[in-house]
Amino acid sequence: MEQILKLWTESGLAQVDAGTVVMMAVGLTLLFLAIRKGFEPLLLVPIGFGTILVNIPGAGFEAAPIYDAMGHMESPGGLMYYIYNVGIASGMFPLIIFMGVGAMTDFGPLLANPKTLLLGAAAQVGIFVTVMGAVGLSSLGILDFSIRDAASIGIIGGADGPTAIFVASKLSPDLLGAVAVAAYSYMALVPIIQPPIMRALTSEAERKIEMVQLRPVSIREKIVFPMLLLGLVAMLLPSAAPLLGMFCFGNLMRECGVVDRLSDTTQNALINIVTIFLGLAVGSKMSADKFLNWETLGILALGALAFCIGTAAGVLMAKLMNRFSDTPINPLIGSAGVSAVPMAARVSNKVGLEANPQNFLLMHAMGPNVAGVIGSAVAAGVMISMVSGF
Amino acid sequence: MLKRCVLSDLKGKFMEVDLFQQGVDLMLFGMGTVFTFLILLVGALTLMSWVITRFFPDPVQPEVAVQMAPVSAVEPRIQAVIQAAIDKHRGK
Numbered sequence: 001m002e003q004i005l006k007l008w009t010e011s012g013l014a015q016v017d018a019g020t021v022v023m024m025a026v027g028l029t030l031l032f033l034a035i036r037k038g039f040e041p042l043l044l045v046p047i048g049f050g051t052i053l054v055n056i057p058g059a060g061f062e063a064a065p066i067y068d069a070m071g072h073m074e075s076p077g078g079l080m081y082y083i084y085n086v087g088i089a090s091g092m093f094p095l096i097i098f099m100g101v102g103a104m105t106d107f108g109p110l111l112a113n114p115k116t117l118l119l120g121a122a123a124q125v126g127i128f129v130t131v132m133g134a135v136g137l138s139s140l141g142i143l144d145f146s147i148r149d150a151a152s153i154g155i156i157g158g159a160d161g162p163t164a165i166f167v168a169s170k171l172s173p174d175l176l177g178a179v180a181v182a183a184y185s186y187m188a189l190v191p192i193i194q195p196p197i198m199r200a201l202t203s204e205a206e207r208k209i210e211m212v213q214l215r216p217v218s219i220r221e222k223i224v225f226p227m228l229l230l231g232l233v234a235m236l237l238p239s240a241a242p243l244l245g246m247f248c249f250g251n252l253m254r255e256c257g258v259v260d261r262l263s264d265t266t267q268n269a270l271i272n273i274v275t276i277f278l279g280l281a282v283g284s285k286m287s288a289d290k291f292l293n294w295e296t297l298g299i300l301a302l303g304a305l306a307f308c309i310g311t312a313a314g315v316l317m318a319k320l321m322n323r324f325s326d327t328p329i330n331p332l333i334g335s336a337g338v339s340a341v342p343m344a345a346r347v348s349n350k351v352g353l354e355a356n357p358q359n360f361l362l363m364h365a366m367g368p369n370v371a372g373v374i375g376s377a378v379a380a381g382v383m384i385s386m387v388s389g390f
Numbered sequence: 391m392l393k394r395c396v397l398s399d400l401k402g403k404f405m406e407v408d409l410f411q412q413g414v415d416l417m418l419f420g421m422g423t424v425f426t427f428l429i430l431l432v433g434a435l436t437l438m439s440w441v442i443t444r445f446f447p448d449p450v451q452p453e454v455a456v457q458m459a460p461v462s463a464v465e466p467r468i469q470a471v472i473q474a475a476i477d478k479h480r481g482k
Contacts, residue, residue: 110435228434232434386416
C-alpha cells in the first residue's frame with residue numbers, strides 16, 4: 001500500500017498544477033504552428049517539444065546537479081540543465097549557428113552595391129524604438145522591465161534568431177523563452193507583416209522602378225570581404241566580435257574554396273545538430289513562472305512593433321536614397337534590411353512583381369538583407385557593451 | 391515618517407527618469423554606432439573593390455575557342471546505329 005501511495009505521489013497526475021498544464025498547451029500550440037502552419041518548423045518543433053518536456057512535473061529535466069558538503073555528487077541533474085548551460089549560457093550555440101549562417105551567405109549582391117548597407121542600418125531603428133517602448137511602459141508603471149530587459153526585447157526587431165538568443169542570454173536569461181519565441185514567430189510572419197507597410201509607404205510608380213543589373217563580383221573581393229569586416233569590428237566594436245567574428249569565419253570558409261568540406265559541414269550537419277539543441281534549450285526556459293505573466297504579452301506586442309518600425313524605416317531610407325542616388329533604387333528593397341534572410345528579400349521581390357511582372361528585385365534585395373544581419377549584430381554588440389554594466 | 395515616504399517616492403521617480411534616460415542614451419548611441427559602423431564599411435568596401443578590380447583583377451580566362459559546330463547530343467555509337475538503320479531502311 002505504501003508503495004502504491006509513493007508511486008501515486010510521484011506520478012504526473014498528482015503533481016500537476018495549472019501553470020504546467022498551460023505551458024504544455026503553449027508547447028502544443030508551438031508544435032501546431034510549426035507542423036500545420038509551417039512557422040519556422042526547424043526551430044519551433046524543438047522549442048515546442050522542449051517546452052513540453054521541461055514542464056513534465058517531477059521529471060527534473062531542468063534540475064541542477066546536487067552536491068553534498070564533501071563535494072560528492074548526489075544527483076547529476078537533468079538533460080536540459082546541461083544543454084542550456086553548455087550551449088546558451090556560454091553563448092556557444094548562437095555563435096555556432098552564426099558561423100553556419102556566415103557559411104551560407106553570399107555577399108556578392110552586397111559587394112556589388114555597398115550602398116545597400118545603409119538600408120541594413122536604417123532597419124535597425126526598429127530595435128532602438130522598441131527599447132524606448134519597453135522603457136516607456138516600465139516608466140509608466142504598466143510593466144516592469146529593466147534596461148537590460150528592454151535591450152533584449154528590442155533585439156527581436158533585429159529579426160535574427162541567433163542574435164536575439166545571444167543578447168537575451170547575456171542580458172536577461174529569464175526572458176529568453178519569450179524573446180526567442182517572439183523572434184522566430186515574427187520571422188515566420190514576415191510575409192504577412194511586411195507587405196501592407198511596404199504598400200502604404202510607397203507609390204505605384206515607385207514600386208515599378210527597375211534597378212540596373214548588378215556588376216559581377218570577383219572571387220578576390222569575396223575572400224577579402226570577411227577579413228575586412230573582421231578588421232573593422234576588431235578595431236571599432238570588439239563587443240560585436242563574437243557574433244561577427246564567427247560569421248566572418250564561416251563566410252571565409254565558404255569563399256576561400258580550399259576547405260569545402262569544412263564549409264559543407266558548417267552549413268549543413270553542424271548547424272542542424274546545434275539547431276536541435278538550441279531549440280530544446282530555449283524550450284527549457286519556457287516554464288510557467290517565467291512565461292505566464294503580463295511581461296510576456298508585452299514582449300510579444302513590442303516585438304511586433306519592432307518588426308513594423310524596422311520595415312518602415314528601411315523603406316523610408318530606400319526612398320531617401322532613391323532621391324539622391326544616380327542609379328534608381330526601388331524602395332521595396334528597403335524592407336529587406338530587417339535581416340530575416342532570405343524571407344524578407346523574397347517578400348520585396350514578390351511585392352515588386354505585383355506592381356511590375358518584369359521586375360525581379362530578389363538579388364537587389366539580398367544586399368540589404370545580409371546588411372541587416374551585420375546591422376543587427378552591430379546593434380547587439382552596442383547594447384551588450386552599454387547595458388551589461390547595469 | 392512622512393518625510394521618508396516622500397523621499398522614497400522621489401527616489402522612485404528618480405529611478406524612472408533614470409531608466410528613461412538610459413533608454414534614450416541607448417537609442418542615440420546605438421543608432422549612432424550602427425550608422426557610423428556601416429557607413430565606414432560602405433567606404434571600406436568601395437575602396438577595397440576599387441583596389442582589387444584596379445590592381446588585382448581575376449586572371450582573365452583564356453578565351454576558349456568557341457566551338458561553332460553544333461554539338462551533337464547523340465553519342466557517336468548510337469548515331470552509327472541510327473545511320474545503319476536508316477541505310478537499311480532506304481536500301482530495302
